[in-house]
Amino acid sequence: MLALAATRRLDPLEVRSTARDGLADKIQAFVTTRGKPIWDLIQAIPPARRAVNKALTNLAIYKFPTRPNPFSTMVDYTSWDSLTDRTFDSRHLPAARTIDPALPEIEAFKDLYTRQEFIESPKSTVLFSYFAQWFTDGFLRSDRATPPDPRKNQSNHEIDLTNLYGLNPNVARQLRTLEGGQLKSQQIGGEEFPQYLCENGEIKPEFSLITVVDFDQQSADTRDKLFAMGSDTSNLQVGFVLHNVLFLREHNRIARELAAAYRGWDDERLFATTRNILTVLLMKLVLEDYINHITPTIFHIRLDPGSFPNERWYRQNWMAIEFNLLYRWHPLVPSSYIIGGQEVPIADTLYNTEIPTRYGLGALFEAASTQPAGQVTLGNTPQQLWYVEALSMQAARANRLRSYNDYRQLSRTPRVTEFDQITGNVRVRDGLKLLYRHVDNIEFYVGLFAEPVPENGVLPNLMGKMVALDAFSQVYTNPLLARRIYNQETFSPLGMEIINSTRTLSQVVNRNVPHHPGGYYVSMTRKDWKRT
Numbered sequence: 001m002l003a004l005a006a007t008r009r010l011d012p013l014e015v016r017s018t019a020r021d022g023l024a025d026k027i028q029a030f031v032t033t034r035g036k037p038i039w040d041l042i043q044a045i046p047p048a049r050r051a052v053n054k055a056l057t058n059l060a061i062y063k064f065p066t067r068p069n070p071f072s073t074m075v076d077y078t079s080w081d082s083l084t085d086r087t088f089d090s091r092h093l094p095a096a097r098t099i100d101p102a103l104p105e106i107e108a109f110k111d112l113y114t115r116q117e118f119i120e121s122p123k124s125t126v127l128f129s130y131f132a133q134w135f136t137d138g139f140l141r142s143d144r145a146t147p148p149d150p151r152k153n154q155s156n157h158e159i160d161l162t163n164l165y166g167l168n169p170n171v172a173r174q175l176r177t178l179e180g181g182q183l184k185s186q187q188i189g190g191e192e193f194p195q196y197l198c199e200n201g202e203i204k205p206e207f208s209l210i211t212v213v214d215f216d217q218q219s220a221d222t223r224d225k226l227f228a229m230g231s232d233t234s235n236l237q238v239g240f241v242l243h244n245v246l247f248l249r250e251h252n253r254i255a256r257e258l259a260a261a262y263r264g265w266d267d268e269r270l271f272a273t274t275r276n277i278l279t280v281l282l283m284k285l286v287l288e289d290y291i292n293h294i295t296p297t298i299f300h301i302r303l304d305p306g307s308f309p310n311e312r313w314y315r316q317n318w319m320a321i322e323f324n325l326l327y328r329w330h331p332l333v334p335s336s337y338i339i340g341g342q343e344v345p346i347a348d349t350l351y352n353t354e355i356p357t358r359y360g361l362g363a364l365f366e367a368a369s370t371q372p373a374g375q376v377t378l379g380n381t382p383q384q385l386w387y388v389e390a391l392s393m394q395a396a397r398a399n400r401l402r403s404y405n406d407y408r409q410l411s412r413t414p415r416v417t418e419f420d421q422i423t424g425n426v427r428v429r430d431g432l433k434l435l436y437r438h439v440d441n442i443e444f445y446v447g448l449f450a451e452p453v454p455e456n457g458v459l460p461n462l463m464g465k466m467v468a469l470d471a472f473s474q475v476y477t478n479p480l481l482a483r484r485i486y487n488q489e490t491f492s493p494l495g496m497e498i499i500n501s502t503r504t505l506s507q508v509v510n511r512n513v514p515h516h517p518g519g520y521y522v523s524m525t526r527k528d529w530k531r532t
Contacts, residue, residue, distance in 0.1 A: 025413065028059065032297035033456055039298040052299060054307040057476075060468035063411050064092065067315040067473070071095070073151035073399055087152050089321035092466075093410055095400040104435050106393045109446065112378055112431040113389050118335050119380045120372040121526075124293070124458055127368040128524035129332035130239030131290060131505065135282070137233050137240065138162045139474075140324045142395075144213075144232070150398040153324070157317045159286070159478055161279050163240075164247050166230035171209045175228060181255035181270025183248050184228065188357045190514060192249050194227035197235075204228075218351055225353045238337070238349040241356055242364055249361075249512040251278050254498060261494045276480055277495040281502055283475045288503050291471055293524040294464065296456035305481040313473050321399050322407070323470045325445055326463050328392045331380035332373040339367055346384055362513035362520040369523045376459055378428045378449045396445040404447025404462075405440055411465050422450050455532045 032039075042048045067090075070078045074088040076095050082088070138161060143152040156162055164183075165172040175194075177184050184195045197207050201220030211232040215223070226235045227244070234244045255274040258265065265273075284303045292300050308314060336343040340359055349355065356364055374380050381389055405415045416422050419433045422442075428450050436442050442450070451460035459467060479485060488496050502508065506522035513520060521527075 029296070029454065032056070032299060034298070036298050043300060049302070050304060050307060053302055053304050056297070056299060056301065057308070057472050058311065060465070061311075061313050061473050063465055064469050065410070066313040067318065069318070069320065073321055086155075086157055086318055089151065089153055089324060089399075090318045091399075092320050092322045093402045093406060096402045097400075099397050099400055100441070103397075103441070103443075106390050106397075108435060109389075109393065110386055112428070112435065112446075113381045113449075114383050114386050115331075115335070115374075115380050119331075119375040119377065121332070121375045121458065123456070123525060123529045124332065124373040125369050125524055125526055126239075126332075126334060126337065126371045126373050127365065127505075127522065128290075128293060128458070129329070129373045130242060130368055131524065132327070132329055132332070133237070134163060134240050134243040135286065135290070136327050137231055139319060140327055142324065150395045151321075153319060155319050157319050159279065159283055159475065161230075161247065161275065161282060163231040163234055163244055164229065164251065164278075165275065166209070171230060174207055174209050175230060176267075176271060178267055180259050181265075181267055181272075181274050182252050185248060185252060189360070191357075191360055192252065193245055193353075193357060194229055194248055196224060197226045197228040198223040200224070222351050226351065227353055235351055235353065238339075238352060238355050238364070239368070241353055242361060242368075245356060245361060246365075246509060246512055247278065247282075250281070250508055251275070253512060254278060254495075257494060257498075258492065262492065273490075273492060273495060277491050277498055279478075280480050280486075280491070280499050281508070283478060283481070284499065284502065285505055285508070286471065287475060289505050289524065291468070294458045294467065296454050303475075303481075305476065305486045306483060308476050309483055314477055315473075317474050317477055320470070321395075322401065322444065322466065325392055325396055325401075326448055326466055328388065328445075329376055330382065330385045330388060331376050331378075331449070333382055333385060334371065334374055335382055337367075338371045339364065346382060360513065362509065362516055365509050365513075365522045366520045369521050370527070372526060376449065376453065376463070377425070378431070378446070379425075393443070393445055396443060401444045403440060404442040404444050404450075407444055407447075407466075408462060411462060413462065413465075422447070423452055425452070 042052055068083065069090040069092060071091040071094045072082045072085070072088045073091060074082040074085060139155050139157060139159060141154045141162075143149045144154055145152075154167065156167060166175065175183055185192050186195050197203055197210055197212070201223045203210065207228045210228050212218075212226055212235055213232045218226070227241065229235065229244050234240050251274055254277055255270050258270050258273060287301050287303045295301070333346065336345050337349055338344070339355060408415055416439050419429050419439060422432065422439070423429050432442060432446070432450060448463045449460060451462055453460055454464070457464060475481070480490070491499065504522075505524070509522045510519045
């Protein structure tokens with residue numbers, strides 16, 4: 001049986017080309033993960049560092065065809081509307097003609113996905129999981145209609161801190177004090193937090209445009225502890241809350257510094273400039289902290305906006321359905337969280353803002369930095385989150401995504417012909433064989449998680465390539481990084497100093513929490529991780 005009726009076989013020339021690319025990948029991986037003294041020397045010489053930085057970034061992006069994608073989830077052919085209406089997701093590959101009705105029911109995949117025993121990531125901490133969830137929530141926003149349309153989104157398609165500021169200026173205005181460029185906040189236990197959204201279980205009139213997912217399912221007591229924040233998921237889980245509160249504090253800190261330095265600026269200019277600075281800070285953290293954690297390479301990528309003025313990938317951002325789905329990293333979530341030295345069930349971290357107000361941001365960031373995350377692989381999703389995996393598989397089928405092998409081909413990686421070529425994990429291999437019978441039937445969403453994680457890496461191979469593609473191309477095509485915009489006129493001299501002096505999330509945390517001797521330990525990488 002063929003799950004995806006539109007699957008296309010390669011001609012001999014394509015086979016040779018793909019085989020060469022597969023060999024090139026292995027050579028690149030070998031070279032960039034060994035020879036640390038040489039890479040350290042390169043990074044110490046600015047011209048050499050910039051040249052290698054540019055080359056590695058382009059290598060990651062050019063493994064795939066560049067935007068604009070000719071297809072979207074709107075229709076199965078290219079039209080003006082499908083090329084311009086970004087309420088629909090774009091597609092890296094056109095839709096399959098049909099999805100084979102003989103595919104197993106989604107419930108049959110539960111044993112393949114869910115955790116029997118927790119598989120630790122040797123490299124990642126829970127903080128990596130928290131940051132990934134919060135960061136992607138800003139632009140990977142599925143349709144919120146009732147019922148939702150799996151083809152559509154509610155995204156601005158940019159890294160613009162929607163999580164903090166909301167989807168539009170009207171929402172942002174409700175979150176602002178309209179004085180000194182500040183966001184509304186309150187003091188709880190000597191620390192700064194957003195204001196509460198509700199009073200007596202009802203949303204306050206001043207926050208009439210703020211929404212919360214599953215709000216109607218929360219008790220009045222829970223509602224009264226929800227924070228007024230930009231995204232409807234910002235209150236969903238403690239990791240979301242931590243990062244939103246942190247960036248609110250950083251926004252207000254920067255706004256105060258700008259107000260002191262530029263006394264003639266009004267509230268609007270202070271707010272706009274602060275948002276510009278903070279958005280670029282986020283993009284810098286994404287590349288220099290988050291992506292450098294994900295990649296197995298020794299060379300540390302840096303944000304370098306001036307290096308890509310004429311690349312053919314420099315096109316308008318548009319989130320793809322495949323990118324939306326591949327970011328469902330539920331295996332990262334441990335079976336319980338360690339908070340305050342105690343095990344806390346996952347369910348108890350949902351819609352619970354009392355955790356950060358009780359323990360404080362610094363202690364919670366440190367706790368997340370000392371607890372291992374799970375390995376991103378099949379067979380490691382918490383039982384409680386199986387329903388989310390099932391919804392993701394439903395969305396992939398509803399959008400008629402092509403096969404896992406087709407996406408390997410798109411990334412110029414050789415197609416697999418045997419299950420043994422995908423993974424050496426016996427449980428995963430046998431589960432795939434039982435469900436699919438033939439490798440060409442493996443679905444995109446399932447195959448992504450079936451591959452092994454490369455040594456020193458965090459994500460399975462194909463998934464890692466697709467994350468690099470979109471992370472790099474969507475950061476660098478942000479308008480704030482354009483050559484005529486990335487300058488002191490946009491950010492101010494003080495703003496550029498803040499951007500240039502910040503490279504890690506740890507810096508942002510430790511300047512926005514009460515003083516702690518020696519500072520709080522904040523890291524996406526485990527202390528005990530050893531490069532293999």
